[in-house]
Amino acid sequence: xxxxxxxxxxxxxxxxxxxxxxxxxxxxxxxxxxxxxxxxxxxxxxxxxxxxxxxxxxxxxxxxxxxxxxxxxxxxxxxxxxxxxxxxxxxxxxxxxxxxxxxxxxxxxxxxxxxxxxxxxxxxxxxxxxxxxxxxxxxxxxxxxxxxxxxxxxxxxxxxxxxxxxxxxxxxxxxxxxxxxxxxxxxxxxxxxxxxxxxxxxxxxxxxxxxxxxxxxxxxxxxxxxxxxxxxxxxxxxxxxxxxxxxxxxxxxxxxxxxxxxxxxxxxxxxxxxxxxxxxxxxxxxxxxxxxxxxxxxxxxxxxxxxxxxxxxxxxxxxxxxxxxxxxxxxxxxxxxxxxxxxxxxxxxxxxxxxxxxxxxxxxxxxxxxxxxxxxxxxxxx
Amino acid sequence: xxxxxxxxxxxxxxxxxxxxxxxxxxxxxxxxxxxxxxxxxxxxxxxxxxxxxxxxxxxxxxxxxxxxxxxxxxxxxxxxxxxxxxxxxxxxxxxxxxxxxxxxx
Numbered sequence: 001x002x003x004x005x006x007x008x009x010x011x012x013x014x015x016x017x018x019x020x021x022x023x024x025x026x027x028x029x030x031x032x033x034x035x036x037x038x039x040x041x042x043x044x045x046x047x048x049x050x051x052x053x054x055x056x057x058x059x060x061x062x063x064x065x066x067x068x069x070x071x072x073x074x075x076x077x078x079x080x081x082x083x084x085x086x087x088x089x090x091x092x093x094x095x096x097x098x099x100x101x102x103x104x105x106x107x108x109x110x111x112x113x114x115x116x117x118x119x120x121x122x123x124x125x126x127x128x129x130x131x132x133x134x135x136x137x138x139x140x141x142x143x144x145x146x147x148x149x150x151x152x153x154x155x156x157x158x159x160x161x162x163x164x165x166x167x168x169x170x171x172x173x174x175x176x177x178x179x180x181x182x183x184x185x186x187x188x189x190x191x192x193x194x195x196x197x198x199x200x201x202x203x204x205x206x207x208x209x210x211x212x213x214x215x216x217x218x219x220x221x222x223x224x225x226x227x228x229x230x231x232x233x234x235x236x237x238x239x240x241x242x243x244x245x246x247x248x249x250x251x252x253x254x255x256x257x258x259x260x261x262x263x264x265x266x267x268x269x270x271x272x273x274x275x276x277x278x279x280x281x282x283x284x285x286x287x288x289x290x291x292x293x294x295x296x297x298x299x300x301x302x303x304x305x306x307x308x309x310x311x312x313x314x315x316x317x318x319x320x321x322x323x324x325x326x327x328x329x330x331x332x333x334x335x336x337x338x339x340x341x342x343x344x345x346x347x348x349x350x351x352x353x354x355x356x357x358x359x360x361x362x363x364x365x366x367x368x369x370x371x372x373x374x375x376x377x378x379x380x381x382x
Numbered sequence: 383x384x385x386x387x388x389x390x391x392x393x394x395x396x397x398x399x400x401x402x403x404x405x406x407x408x409x410x411x412x413x414x415x416x417x418x419x420x421x422x423x424x425x426x427x428x429x430x431x432x433x434x435x436x437x438x439x440x441x442x443x444x445x446x447x448x449x450x451x452x453x454x455x456x457x458x459x460x461x462x463x464x465x466x467x468x469x470x471x472x473x474x475x476x477x478x479x480x481x482x483x484x485x486x487x
Contacts (some may be wrong), residue, residue, distance in 0.1 A: 044425070063461060326443075369431035376433070
C-alpha cells in the first residue's frame, strides 16, 4: 500500500493518521477535511468553549502533522473504489490504494427552520461561535432535545445566567440507555438548576417575525417565548458523497466486525461507521469510539483483511451543572440496575447495569475512581 | 515540602491528593511513591482518580495516559506533560517537594 486517503479530519480521521504511522505505514497519507481547521476537540464546544472558558486554540488535538498532506477546507465529493480515486471539491483527484472514511455526520435540523435566524444546531466550531454570539445577557433560550448535547448546552446557558427551557418529546430523557430511574435523575439535574423542563411534549411549530425565531409552540398548545433555540435532536451520518461508490450505505457506511467495508481497501471509523456487532449493525456517536475504532480499522486496512474485531467500550461522559456523568458498556441490555456506591440523592453514586446477574454497564455521577474500576469488570452482552 | 500522608495510609495502587499551589496527586505504584500534578493537561479531571497500571496512570475521563516517572503523556488526547515532584519518605511519612515554598518542620 502506497497511498492512503483519510476522508474526514476530526478525531477519527486524526486518530487514523496517527495509527497508520504508529503501525508502520510510511507511505503517502492525504487527509481531506471539510472544515478549514486542523483537527480539534468537539466535546468542549457545548461546555467550556461555549461558556467562554476555552479558546479555539485550546481545542487543538495534535501539534503534529504526521508527515501527511492535509487538504483542509476541502470536501470529498466522490469515491470510486474501482480506480482507487477520491474526487475533491477543488477538482483534485487523489489516487489511493487505501481509504479511511471518517466523515462523521451532520446535526439533524428541525424542518422549516433553515432560513430562520436564532435556531441553532451544535456540532462544529463554527456552530459554537455563532451560538455563543447569541447567548447575550437576557436572552431566553429554548433547548429542543434533552440528550447529551441538549443537556450540556442547557447547563452552559444556565451558567451564563440565562433563562432556559428544555423541551423533550420523551417522558424520560435517555431512558433507553439509562433506564427509567436514572433517566429521571438526569432530568432532575435540569430542574435542580432552575431549568424549566417540559417532558413528554413535542414541538409543534416555531413562532417568528419573518427573520428571527420569537418562540416555540408545543404540541400541547404552550407558547414559549424564545430568542435562541438550540436543537439537539441527533445527527445523520455524512454519506451523501458515497453515492455511486458501490459501498453499502444504510444509516452509515456498512462494515464488517473489523470496520472493513464491502471493499477490503476501504474502512470506516467514527460516527459514520455502522459495523457488525453481535449479529446486527451498530453505529456510535461518541468521542471514545472515534478515538478507539481507528486502531482496529487501520490494522485491518493494512492487513488487507478483517483480521481483528472491534470491541466497543461504550464509554460516554458528560459534564452538566457541575456534575460529571460517566457511562460505559451496554446499559440498554440490562434487566437490573443496582446502585453500588453513594446515593443518587447526593448526586454522587455509581450504578451497575446487570443482565442475568452479570454487570454489562455502569453509570457514575461524580464517582470517577470507582467508575474506572467497575467498567473494567464489565461483561460483553454479545 | 508539603506533607502528603503516612506511608501506612497509602497502600499499593492507591493515591491521595495534596494541595500546594496546585493540587498534587501522590501515587503508590507497586511500592514506589510518585507525585505529579493532579489535573490532567487535556481537560479538567483528577488524575488521582485514574487507573494505575505499573508506572502509568490513565486519566479517568478520556484515557490520556501519563508516565508517573516523567510526567509525559503516552497517548492522545493529552499533549502536554504534567509536572512531577520529588517525593521524600521520612519517619513513615510521605512528603512532596514542591520547591520549598511551604516548609514543613
